[in-house]
Amino acid sequence: MKLPGLLTISALAFxxxxxxxxxxxxxxxxxxxxxxxxxxxxxxxxxxxYLPAKSGGKLGGFRFLAEQGAYYxxxxxxxxxxxxGPGHATILTGSIPALHGIVDNDWYDRETxxxxxxxxxxxxxxxxxxxxxxxxxxxxxxxxxxxxxxxxNGKAKVVGVSFKDRAAILLSGHAADTVIWFDTLNxxxxxxxxxRSTLPAWVQKVNAEKxxxxxxxxxxxxxxxASEYQFARKPPFxxxxxxxxxxxxxxxxxxxxxRAWTTSAFGQQYVFDTVKTALTEEKLGQDDVPDLLAVNxxxxxxxxxxxxxxxxxxxxxSIRTDRMLSDLFNTLDKQVPGGMKSVTMVVTADHGVxxxxxxxxxxYRLPATRIPDGAVxxxxxxxxxxxxxxGSWVESVQGPHIYLNRTLIASKQLKMTxxxxxxxxxxxxxxxxxGGYSALRVAEGxxxxxxxxxxxxxxxxxxxxxxxxxxxxxxxxxxDGTGTGHGSPWSYDNxxxxxxxxxxxxxxxxxxxxxxxxxASTLCRLLGIELPTGNVGHPxxxxxxxx
Numbered sequence: 001m002k003l004p005g006l007l008t009i010s011a012l013a014f015x016x017x018x019x020x021x022x023x024x025x026x027x028x029x030x031x032x033x034x035x036x037x038x039x040x041x042x043x044x045x046x047x048x049x050y051l052p053a054k055s056g057g058k059l060g061g062f063r064f065l066a067e068q069g070a071y072y073x074x075x076x077x078x079x080x081x082x083x084x085g086p087g088h089a090t091i092l093t094g095s096i097p098a099l100h101g102i103v104d105n106d107w108y109d110r111e112t113x114x115x116x117x118x119x120x121x122x123x124x125x126x127x128x129x130x131x132x133x134x135x136x137x138x139x140x141x142x143x144x145x146x147x148x149x150x151x152x153n154g155k156a157k158v159v160g161v162s163f164k165d166r167a168a169i170l171l172s173g174h175a176a177d178t179v180i181w182f183d184t185l186n187x188x189x190x191x192x193x194x195x196r197s198t199l200p201a202w203v204q205k206v207n208a209e210k211x212x213x214x215x216x217x218x219x220x221x222x223x224x225x226a227s228e229y230q231f232a233r234k235p236p237f238x239x240x241x242x243x244x245x246x247x248x249x250x251x252x253x254x255x256x257x258x259r260a261w262t263t264s265a266f267g268q269q270y271v272f273d274t275v276k277t278a279l280t281e282e283k284l285g286q287d288d289v290p291d292l293l294a295v296n297x298x299x300x301x302x303x304x305x306x307x308x309x310x311x312x313x314x315x316x317x318s319i320r321t322d323r324m325l326s327d328l329f330n331t332l333d334k335q336v337p338g339g340m341k342s343v344t345m346v347v348t349a350d351h352g353v354x355x356x357x358x359x360x361x362x363x364y365r366l367p368a369t370r371i372p373d374g375a376v377x378x379x380x381x382x383x384x385x386x387x388x389x390x391g392s393w394v395e396s397v398q399g400p401h402i403y404l405n406r407t408l409i410a411s412k413q414l415k416m417t418x419x420x421x422x423x424x425x426x427x428x429x430x431x432x433x434x435g436g437y438s439a440l441r442v443a444e445g446x447x448x449x450x451x452x453x454x455x456x457x458x459x460x461x462x463x464x465x466x467x468x469x470x471x472x473x474x475x476x477x478x479x480d481g482t483g484t485g486h487g488s489p490w491s492y493d494n495x496x497x498x499x500x501x502x503x504x505x506x507x508x509x510x511x512x513x514x515x516x517x518x519x520a521s522t523l524c525r526l527l528g529i530e531l532p533t534g535n536v537g538h539p540x541x542x543x544x545x546x547x
Contacts (some may be wrong), residue, residue, distance in 0.1 A: 026290050026503075026526065026527055026528055027290055027342060027343060027344040027502070027503035027504065027526060027527070028285040028286075028287070028288070028290060028291070028336055028337065028338065028342040028343065028503075029284050029285030029290065029291050029292075029293065029332070029336055029342065029343045029344070030144075030290060030291070030292045030293070030343070030344045030346070030523055030526075030527065031292075031293045031295070031332065031343060031344070031345050031346070032091065032092060032144075032171065032292070032293070032294045032295070032346045032348075032519075032523075033295045033296075033297065033325070033345075033346065033347045033348075034087070034088060034091055034167065034171065034294075034295070034296045034297070034348055034349060034350050035297045035300050035321065035347065035348070035349050036084065036164070036167065036296055036297055036298045036299075036300050036301030036302075036349065036350055036351075037300050037301035037304040037305070037349065037350070037351060037352065037353050037486065038297075038300055038318075038348075038349035038352075038496065038497070039309060039349070039352035039353055039492065039495065039496065040073060040074075040075070040349075040352065040495040040496050040497045041495075042314075042318050042497075043062055043066060043071075043073065043497045043499070044073075046315055046318050046319055046322075047062070047063065047066075049224065049228065049315075049319045049322075050062050050063050050319065050322040051063065051064075051322060051323065051326050053066075053067040053068050054068070058326070058330055059326060059329040059330050059333060059340065060322070060326050060329075061321070061322035061323060061324070061325035061326040061329070062322050062325065062347070062499065063322075064326070064329060064501065065345060065347055065499035065500065065501040066499055066509075067507075068501060068507060069345070069499060069500050069501025069502070069505050069507060070499070070500040070501070070505050070506060070507065070508055070510060070540070070542070070543035071497070071498075071499050071500075071508075071509045071510065072497065072498040072499070072510050072512075072514050072540065072543075073497060073509065073511065074495075074511060074512065074513045074514065075348070075495070075496055075497060075498040075513075075514050075515065075516060076491075076494045076495055076496070076513065076514075076515055076516070077090065077351065077455075077493075077494040077496070077515070077516050078096060078454065078455060078458055078494075078515045078516075078517060079096050079097050079098075079455050079458040079459050080400055080452075080455045080456060080458075080459055080469070080471075080487070080488070080489045081104055081399045081400050081459070081486075081487035081488070082350075082351035082352065082486050082487055082488065082489070082493040082494050083104055083105050083350075083351060083399065083486065083487050084105060084164060084166055084167055084301070084350050084351070085102045085104060085105040085118035085119075085166050085170065086102050086103065086104060086105075086459075087349075087350025087351050087516070088166065088167045088170040088171050088296065088350050089101075089102035089118075089139055089170040090516055090517055091171060091348065091350070091516060091519055091520070092143040092144045092145065092171055092172075092173065092294065092519070092520050092523075092532070093139070093141050093142065093143050093144075093173075093520060093532045093534055093535065094144075094517045094518070094519065094520030094521050094524075094531065094532050094534070094535035094536060094537040095141050095517065095520075095532065095534030095535055095536055096458040096459070096517065096534075096536060097458060097459040097461060097465075098457070098458050098459060098460050098461050098465075099140065099141055099461075099534035099536070100139055100140055100141045100534050101138060101139060101140035101141075101461055101463075101464060102118050102138065102139060102170060103401070103459055103461050103464045103465050104118070104398055104399040104400075104401060105117070105118055105166065105399070106118065106398050106399070107398050107401060107464045107465070107466075108395065108396035108398050108401065108403045108466070109464075110395075110403065110406070113395070115396065115398060116138070117132075117166075118138055118166050118170070119134040119135065119136065119138060119165055119166045119169045119170065120132065120133075120134065120138070121133050121134055121135035121137050121138070121192070121194065123135070123137070124137075124192045124193055124194045125192070125193045126183070126190050126191075126192060126193075127190060127191045127192060127193050127196065127197065127198060127199055128183065128188060128189065128190035128191060128199045128203070128204075128207070129183035129185060129186045129188055129190040130183070130185050130186060131165075131183045131184070131185055131190060133192060134165045134166075134169060134181075134192050134194075135169065135192050135194035135195075136169050136170065136172070136173060136174050136194070137194070139169075139170055139173070139174070140534070141532055141533045141534030141535075142173060142174065142532040142533045142534070143171070143172065143173030143174070143520075143532055144173075144292065144520050144523050144524060144527070144529075144532060145158035145160075145171075145172055145173045145175065145176055145292045145294065146158075146173040146174050146175045146532065147524065147529045147530050147531070147532055148290060148292055148527060148529055149175040149176075150175070150529075150530075151527070151528075151529040151530065152289050152290070154175075155289045156289050156290055156291055156292065157177050157178075157282055157283075157284060157291040157292070158172055158173070158175065158176040158177055158291070158292045158294070159172070159176065159177060159178045159179070159278050159282050159284065159291075159292070159293050159294070160172030160176055160178070160179040160180070160293075160294040160295070161179075161180055161181075161271065161274055161275050161278060161293075161294075161295050161296075162181055162182075162271070162295065162296035162297075162298055163181060163182040163262055163267065163271060163296075163298035163299065164181060164182075164296060164298045165181040167181075167296035167298060167350070168180060168181045168294070168296060169181070169192075171294035171295075171296060172294050176195060177195070177196075177282070178191070178195065178196070178200055178203075178278070178282065179191055179192070179195050180199075180203055180274075182258075182262065184255065184257075184258050184259070184262075185255065187210070187212040187213055187216075187257070187258050188207040188212075189203050189206060189207055189274065191203075200281070200282075201281075202277055202278070202281035202282075206274060206277060211270060212258055212261060212267075212270065215250070215261060215266045215270075216250055216251060216252065216257060216258060216260075216261045217249065217250060217251045218249075218250050218261075218264075218266055219247055219248065219249050219250070220246075220247075220248045220249075220250060220264040220265050220266065221245075221246070221247050221248075222245045222246065222312065222316050223265070223316055223319055223320055224316075224319065226244040226245050229245050229312040229315055229316070231315075232245075232310060232311055232312040232314075232315045233310055233311070233312075233362075234246070234311065234312065235307050235308050235310075235311050235356050235358075235359075235482070235483075236356060236358040236359060236361070236482075237358075237482045238307075245312045245316075246307075246311075246312055246313055246316075248260065248263075248264060248313075250263075250264045250266060250267075259302075262298070262299060262302055263299060263302035263303055263306055264299070264303075265299075265316070265317065265320050267299045267302075268297065268299040268300075268317065268320060268321065268324065269320075269324065271295070271297060271298075271299065272324045272327065272328060275293070275295055275328065276327075276328065276331055278293070279293065279331065279332070279335060280335065284336075285332075285335070285336040285337070285342065285343060286336070286337065290527055296350075297321065299317060300314075300317055300318070300321065303317045304353045304484070305353075305483045305484060305485060306483050307483070308353075308355055308356035308359070308483065308484050309352075309353050309354075309355055309484075310355055310356075310359065325347070329345070332345075340501070340502045341502065341503060342502075342503055343502045343503060344500070344501075344502045344503045344504055344505065344523065344526055345499075345500060345501045345502045345505075346498070346499070346500050346519060346523070347497070347498075347499040347500075348496055348497060348498045348499070348516060348519065349496035349497065350496075351486045351487075351493055351494070351496065352486060352491075352492050352493045352494065352495055352496060353484060353485065353486050353492065353493065354475070354477050354484050354485065354486060354488070354492055354493065355368070355484065355492075356482075356483065356484045357369065357370040357475075357476070357477050357484065358370075358482070360475070366475060367473075367474075367475050368475040368476060368477075369431050369432030369473065369475070369476040369477075370432070370476070370477055370479070370480070371430065371431070371432040371433065371472060371476055371477065371478045371479070372480055373478075373479060373480050375430055376397050376402065376427075376430060376433070376470055376478075377394045377397045377402075379426060379427075379429065379430045380393065380394050380402060380423050380426055380427070380468075381393050381394050383422065383423070383425075383426035383429075384419065384422060384423070384426075387422055388412060388414065388419070388422075389412070391405065391408045391412075392405055392408070393405050393408060393409075393419075397466075397470075398466070399478075399487055400459075400466070400469045400470050400471065400487065401465055401466025401468075401469065402423060402436070402466045402467060402468040402469070402470055403466045403467060404416075404419060404420070404423070404466075404467040404468070406467075416440055416467065417438065417440050417441065420438030420439065420440055420441065420467055420468055421438055421441070423436060423438070423467075423468045424436045424437065424438055424441075424468060427468075427470055432472055432473055432476035432477075433470060433471070433472060433473060433476070434471045434472060434473040434474070434476075435470075435471055436468050436469055436470045436471060437453070437456050437468065437469045437471075438467070438468055439460060439465060439466065439467050439468060439469065440467075442456055442457055442460055442469070443460060443462075452471070452489040452490075455489045455494070456469050456471075456489070471488065471489060472487075472488055474488075474490045496516065498514065498516070498518075498519065498540070500522070500540070500543050503526065504526040504544060504545055505543055505544070505545065506542070506543055506544060506545045506546075508542065508543075510540070510542045510543065512542075514540060515537065516537075517535075517536055517537030518537040518538055518539065518540050519537070519540075520532055520535055520537055521535055521537045521538055521539045522537075522539045522540045522543065522544070524539075525539045525544065526544070
């Protein structure tokens, strides 16, 4: 007598132990590039200026991945705030701030009464420079790199490079071999003794060349003729500039000596050249044990903050990034045995960006508001004083997080839910503020199920998140100054591209909505390793070859 149930179980067991891809069939090298503040529309918006996918035996940049690899134009972040720290912690953990713990670039510690930077670590020492000590200790889960190191008993190499400490560290994880970032005090690459006690010889050699010092003061001008920037417009504060497109001298002094240089094509090229040196000197992808190279391109973010997404500067740095990606892809094709067919490439971004608020004064008459620094704290404290009496009701405001004075609330024998509700009621009175969420109400599921509610929920870490989350209105921005930024749950901030290519990747444009948390599990599937400990994503199945 046949037992259908047992037959079904046997069939499932056979399927589970017979994967289409064998354990030894893995990429030699995985390269993950996060382009800081690279909004999803940039892939197509500037495509006419990008290099062709293939030409004369050479590989292009964005179009090579978009046309020859797997392209997801509708990828999103599933958390707030959409910022560098949380974004880079998410990309290779496949996790969310509620679990990985990086709830913002900075958060308020209720025990120490101090603001914590996401990669601060007083237990570590900086190696190679005078900057503050950093490490991944605040990251509460593992990364793809960590899992790869464990799966290979330490034989795999994991290397991370970025101008930004938080980007390099949070992409690379805890077990990486070499993680370097740029020390703006001495213009050199540095690391942390959390990773190693000395800089690798090749990094010391790069530092000894003092290229940043030699290039500071150069002038960044457009790559293409002025006519090619016809759909870009100068930011409001540059409208009276005599330059046809732009011209920026990369000089500075003191702590800002290198800032203009990193916010230019010269800085971007320096990062790419350092990455290519790391590829060679670390011998990445040269044996059968997979390696991981994690790169963040911070220059795009610096340029976007300063000039806005509609500027010729953003168009120019995007076009230049395309050329530099092409050069890197062709280098990989030559240096890694088997070429790009042995390399799995991922290009994505950590967040998008909002147009400069003052552009609302242009002929398009767009709704936008700049919310001054301190406006939220002032309004919330005033509302609580009016309702409950005198006191400093707000301890800190960090990004979307409002940290209330719990000691004062307890002394007045008030309930946190009651005070949190009062704050939520007060927030919409602030020009440019959409509203807010009480953390306790979110935790209990007592909030309206709007599409953005889950993004708030995914940030709810009991120890690090605020008591109330505040959301700006679409088109509005928290912060003074002349530039712009990001952080909101709205599409211009959470909509980014995902492009994959090379080993194990199936060609095609995939138009379904996916999330950045899906990248980590996709790579783990290709590498044949366990998922990171906080992973909540799912493999991008349509991008994976089944044969």
